[in-house]
Structures are given as C-alpha cells and as structure tokens.
Amino acid sequence: MSRKIPILLNVLAVAALGLFLWWAEHSLDGYKIQILNLIAVNIILALSLNLIYGFTGLFSLGHAGFMAIGAYVCSILILSPEQKDMLFLLEPAYDWVQHAQAPFFLAVIAGGAVAALFGILVGMPLLRLGDDYLGIATLGFAEIVRVVANNIPRLTNGALGFKGIPSHANLWWNFGWCLLTLYCILRLVRSNTGNVLKAIRDDEIAAKAMGVDVFRYKLLSFSIGAFFAGVGGALLASLVTTIDPKMFLFTLTFNVLMIVVTGGLGSLTGSVLAGVGITALLEWLRVVENPISFGSWELPGIPGMRMVFFSLALIIVILYRREGLMGMREVSWAGMLAAIGYKGKAQ
C-alpha cells in the first residue's frame, strides 16, 4: 500500500474525532462530557505507563508521584496571584509561587517538564534495581512526593491543597494533548529506538551485548513516561479544579496500571481501548456506590463497591488473560484494510 494511504486515513480519523468532539460539546450533558475528558486524560496516563512498563519492561509504580508534580506545577502557574492569596490560609506562599503565572499550554508543558526532571533524578539511582525492587522503590518515591506535598504549606498549601483551579481543560485541550501524546509515543515506539526499548524489555543482557547502553535508554523511556504522566496530572488538575495530596495515593497508580494491563502491556491500541472502556466502566460503577431510589424505596449506596469490582477484575485478567485485550498487537491501517480484503500495491 502506498505510503500516502495511511497518512490520509490518519487525517480523516483526526477530522472525525474533531467532528465528534464538536458534536459532543454541543449535544451532550456535562456529566457525559466529563467522562469524555477523563477518557482523554486516562489514555495519556495509560500510554505513558505503557511506554515505561509495557515497552521497556520497567515495573514503575510511581506514576501518581509524577502526576502530582505535574498537577501542582500547572496549578501554581494558572492560578492567579489573587486566588493564591486567598487559598494559602495556613501560611503565605513563597514569593515565586505567589507570582508565578503562565498560559495554560505552557503550564501543562511545565508540569510535564518538571515531572520529567524528577524522572531523571529519581531514575538515575533507581533504574539500576531489578523488577520488583524498582516497583517498591518507585512506589516509595510517589509516597514521598505525597508526604512532602502535605508538609510544605508555603508551596502546596499542605493538606488543604488548591481549590478553584481555572478549568481550561476542555475537550479540545484534553484530546489535543491526547493525540500529541499518542503521536509522540507512537513515533518513538516505531523507530529503531523503540525496538531498542523492547529489546531491553525482552533481554537486557543480549541488548547490552548488542551495544545498547541499557541504562541510558531506560532513563530515556522513564523520563518521557514521566513527562506525559506530568501532562496528565496537569490536565487532571485543571479538569477537576481541586487537588490535594490525598488525590495522589497509590490507588491512582493502580487505576492506570489496571488500564495498561487490561489493554495489553506493549500495545498502544490496547491502552487507548482500555482507557475508553475502563474509564466508562469506573463511572458506570459509580451507580453502585450511590443510593438508588425506586419511588419510595431507597437502596443505600455501597461506597467501596466500585473498587471491589475493579480489583477483582484485575485479578481475573492477570489470572486468565494476562496479555490483556491486545497482547502486544497493534491495530494498523494496513491490518484493517487487509481484514476487509483490500491488499493494495505490494510494499
């Protein structure tokens, strides 16, 4: 198939998405739009974790930490100094925190960049560790971030967090960033460098013997993943308009891990599909947690039921279909066209 066809199809797909978003903005209620927004953010988070874990084989459980960093950096930059004046009740903010300002696009980039910086700082010592130790160490890092956020009121307003964060993160920004994330990670994974990352996942020793500077590429993958996790966190902050340290518990990382595992470790398509499915599922399960009224009867809500189903689902996936939905396969234009019988010119 000539090289032009996939490009054309991609453009069409993006245009279709644009049309869909335009329609959604005008026709759907706020609740459904919020779900769409969450879907976009979760896809960004899932793609970034998949890069680190699914493609490079680094079992990192620190995603919530990078998200927190992105969220706080972005919030500080988009809250106006007047708002910050009112928010920082415990203690006044540091001067540079008080006066820091940036337009939304740059604020999100800054969130990602600072997260990536921490990714490098944290990755340098920790990426030498093996599998499960890396998991625990990165989990420790995320917890340290949380505890620090709780204890530096002049920077983060401590346990109170931020309220009234300007909600710039609408469908266009979120899906825009989502497409950008998908593009970047897709290009990376498809390049020979992407092959190298997968080689590191498959057999580190052989990779070294083939001249791959394994440590350097682990660090690269880790910090790029951290960048997009920071972006996700930044968008999330603007989306939900309030953040506090309690938001960034291990549960958050767990949710992203769930999406990545269910979609398929090593499949970008899987992360996208699972991002849609799991976000929708989580929202749908909220039904179970809220009281349901049947006329004069009321079934009390069962808080925590959502996570019961969710964690059970993860156990079942890992026991019976650990490769998730897509395994390591991707959906490609060539594949889809072939499936409907169109072969086109031989490559």
Add this chain to the structure above:
Amino acid sequence: MNTDMILEAKGLTMRFGGLTAVSNFNASLPSRSICGLIGPNGAGKTTCFNMITGFYKPTSGHTFLRGQELTGMPPHLVCKAGIGRTFQNIRLFNNESVLENVMIGCHLRQKTNWIQALFFTPGHLKEDKAIRKHSLELLEFVGLERLADEKANSLAYGAQRRLEIARALATKPGLLLLDEPAAGMNPQETQELMQFIRVIREQFDLAILLIEHDMKVVMGICERIWVLDYGVTIAVGDAAAIQSDPAVIKAYLGEECAHDA
C-alpha cells in the same frame, strides 16, 4: 601491543569468592583468523567470553582489542569497540520480529535519533530505510529473509541460531565470538556451518573465536585452539598439535576421538 592481533588476553583470571573459574588465560588472536576455545563442561570457556565482553570484571588481567584496552569496560562499550557475540542458550528478543532483531543490532551504528524520528526529518527517514535494507541483506545472508516479519521465538532452533549470528553481524564487529554454534546440529548441518563460518570471515572481514564441543568443527576450521580444563589452559596450538597433545587427550578427547580426527 601487537596490532596484527585483533584480540589479546593477558593473564585473565576470574575468581568467584573461593572458586577460581579461570586462571591466567593468555591468548592472541591474529586478525581475520578463526580460532577455537575448547574444554570439558565447566572448564571456564563461557567465563572467558564473559570477561572479554565485559559481563564479568576479571579479578586480574587485561584484554586488548586492536591495541585498545577493554578490561573493565561495560558490555555495550565492548560491543561498540568491535566485539560481537552469540550466546550458549540463544538469547533472542523473543517478542520482536526477525527483522527487528537485526535492526536492533544496527542501532549501535546509527547516527540519527528518536527526536529526529518525531519530526520525520529526511536524514532519519533515509537512515531508517538504509537500516532496513542492511538488515534484510544480513537476513538474506543467513537465509532468513522470507521470515523477516515472523516473531523471533516462532523460528526453528537452527534458524534462531542463524538469526543470532545475523544480529551480531549487524553491530559491525571486527571479532565475532560464537558460543557453541554447532549445538544441536546433525552432521549435514555441521558441514554447512563450517563452510558458513568461513564465508562469514571472508565476507565480513573479521576474526572469529568459537567455543565448541563438536571436534569436527573445531579441528576442521580453527587455525589456533586453546584448551581449558578447570580454568587452566592446558594446551595451545593448531589442530594437529592439539590432537596429539597427551594432556588434552587425557582431559578431554579420549581414545576414540584421537583416532577419528
């Protein structure tokens, strides 16, 4: 340091706690030679490979590649300097395709990077095409070009071994270390392998050091042979010398093989 020698190992010793795996290994490999490293199981042959390629840091001793000191370098830099290798228990990138496995080997010599990939720069596109072409050529050389898009772990055993060689060749080595390339082969395949190794040497202009148990292969193609037993070098020489060396016969070859060869 003699630069006619591609590899020089001087006094390489490897001790693990109280156990001495290799003791005072000395070797000089002439450029473009095919040499062999033999010995009973556990003699320390793979340990020598691991010391040379940087996976183990020798307890003492030095390695030189074309006069450049390699001792203590990490494996990826050793590869960069020009040593490629295969593994006793095949270590392919199982989830990647056959072609991707070879392309990963090419990555070392790549000039453009992933950032250029992001922006679709012409330089990157050109290099990507060149890498694919070169990788396919290597696959053709080992006879695997038709399987280019298959997953590496779906290949038959012999094909996997050939893929490992193609991958190692992709790193453009000056010295190729083969760890038991003939393992699991029948006599016909072994003959083909011997010829194949000679062709590799001619076509790629490199030296080859192999660990092997199959004496036909060793005696057939190796110009120089080192014999290890319990980590100690018990003999060095060409095929004829080794076959008639009493120490070697005693430790390793046995009566029958001595008559066969």
Add this chain to the structure above:
Amino acid sequence: MTQAMFIQHLLNSLTLGSLYALIAIGYTMVYGILRLINFAHSEIFMLGAYFVYWGLTLVHLPWPLALALSILVTAGLGVIIDQIAYRPLRDAPRISALISAIGVSFFLQNVAIVFFQAIPREVYRPSWLEDPILLGEVRLLPLTLFVPALSFLLMLGLIYVVYRTKAGLGMRAISKDIETSYLMGVPVNRIIALTFGIGSALAAASGIMWALRYPQLQPIMGVIPGFKAFIAAVFGGIGSIHGAVVGGVMLGFIEIMTVAFFPELAGYRDAFAFVLLIFILLFKPTGLLGVKPEDKV
C-alpha cells in the same frame, strides 16, 4: 528530655518495632521462598484485628478465644489467597504474581470498606492491659511490655519451627532452590501453604496488638504499617528472618526516636521509612543481613 521520657520513648520504640517485626517476618518468608512481594499481607494484618473485633462484639467471645480464632481464621485466609491468586501464577513471569498481589490487596481493602464502612471502630481493651504501672517516674501501660514480650515468644516459636522441624527445613530448602526441592521430594506446595499460614498468623497477632495499642480500626489501617514493615524487611535483608526482626525493631526505633529528638519532623514520620528504603536499595540492596545472588549470563 527527661530520663523518664527517654525510657518511655525507648519502650515505645520497642513496642512499635516488635509490631513491625512480626509483620516483616511474613513478608520476608514469602519473598524468600517465592520471590514475591505479598502486597496483600498488609490486609491480613488489618483483618486479624477486625476478626477479633467481630469475635468480641458480635459473637461475644471471651478474649483468649477471640484471639485464637482470629489468628486461625486469618492464617487460613492467607493460605487461601495463595491458592487462588498466586499458585496459578507460579510459572508465569514474576510481575504477574506481583500484580495479582496488588489486586488482592485492593480487593481486601475495599471489601473491608464495604463491610465495615470507613467508620473507625474501637477494640475493647481488657483491663489488665489498661491499668498503668508506675516505675519511678515512668508511667507504663502493661501493654507496652506485653507487646514485645509476646512478640518475642512468637518469634522464638518461629525460630524453632524454621530451624528444628522438617517443615522448616523444607522452607529453607525451597528458599535456596525451588526446582531442586521439587526434585528432592519436598512437598513444595504444602510447605508454601504453611509459610503463608505462619506469616499470616504472625501478621494477625501484630494486627491485634496494634489495635490494642492504637485502638482505632480502619479498613486502611494496614496500608502504611504494612508498607513500612516491608521496608524494614528489605532493610534487614529480604529473605532473612533475622533480618526482618532486626529491620523491624530498628525501624521502630528510628521512627520514634527521630521524632522524639526532632519534634518538628513529626509530619514527615511516614516518609522516614521510604527514605530509608531508597537509601538501602541504592547502597546495600541486599540489606543489613542479606546475601547477594549472582547473575548467570
């Protein structure tokens, strides 16, 4: 700080340290034989406490019976978790079992939230533990002496099992080389089950004593102590029972004494363990008493 306060702090450290040590033992034993970080262990700790609460308030059992039953049930639960969620993954890549463990951990936490709701509950303390003793200027709850004492006895019992029984020999064999243990006729699955059982029993005991010491039951009460105990196990040398004990006790001391001498750091108390973890993983990943395995190329 007065001498009395100092002694108080020391004893509190010992108490907290013993509680960590008991939990840490469970982590280290499972890791030693299966190379698995049993994330669900912290929920076992929590459930031990909740089962006692149930036994006391719902079934109105006398204290000793509630204690014994709770430990038994919790031990059984630990075994069941292994059978259902870990055993099918014995041959899978290690991370799969780890993910399963994370799943079980969240599952149990949220089941507890659903059942017990997040309302903190209080466990009734028997009076003989409550009445303070006065030693000079030091005011002691008998509990503060009871915990280390009981922990010590339990650990002695464990040492006996591990070093003087056939089952214990099996445990040690499996932790060295599971393949060969199978071949040598060691009933591997049964011993693994036993290991989970013992580890869970100790964690339950710790949970119950924890609930007595800090009498607030919450479904998430296991998360932080569990994580810290795991860190203590790594600190002492993961896979080593002695290491777990040493690590646990030391962590207890570090936590309490640091805040005692630097009260302004109280808010960071929970972070000490994580910082300790990162340090130990960077500088001596095998821990204080651990041994480094060699990588085969």
